[in-house]
Amino acid sequence: MVSxxxxxxxxxxxxxxxxxxxxAEINSINNNLADKKRKxxxxxxxxxxxxxxxxxxxxxxxQEVLAKMEEAKITEREIEETTELKADLNKxxxxxxxxxxxxxxxxx
Numbered sequence: 001m002v003s004x005x006x007x008x009x010x011x012x013x014x015x016x017x018x019x020x021x022x023x024a025e026i027n028s029i030n031n032n033l034a035d036k037k038r039k040x041x042x043x044x045x046x047x048x049x050x051x052x053x054x055x056x057x058x059x060x061x062x063q064e065v066l067a068k069m070e071e072a073k074i075t076e077r078e079i080e081e082t083t084e085l086k087a088d089l090n091k092x093x094x095x096x097x098x099x100x101x102x103x104x105x106x107x108x
Contacts, residue, residue: 082096089095 086096089099
């Protein structure tokens with residue numbers, strides 16, 4: 001029986017070539033991995049910036065909505081008051097244009 005280790009010389013160049021190819025493939029994979037890690041880091045940084053921008057925008061939008069809601073409450077209150085005034089004037093046989101004319105006459 002002949003051992004496979006007795007005459008390794010003919011196989012040596014083939015094995016060395018395979019090792020070189022494997023090393024080249026490993027280097028290529030490592031470079032590709034490093035590139036993907038850089039891209040991932042850039043994407044994570046961009047995502048963090050976008051999250052911060054979204055947070056700021058949401059806070060600003062909430063403030064604007066609250067301000068508009070407050071304006072709407074004031075407008076609603078003004079409409080209610082005007083409606084009440086108009087009803088009171090109608091009960092007394094007058095209207096808003098007449099009241100405005102009277103106010104102008106007294107202010108002069």
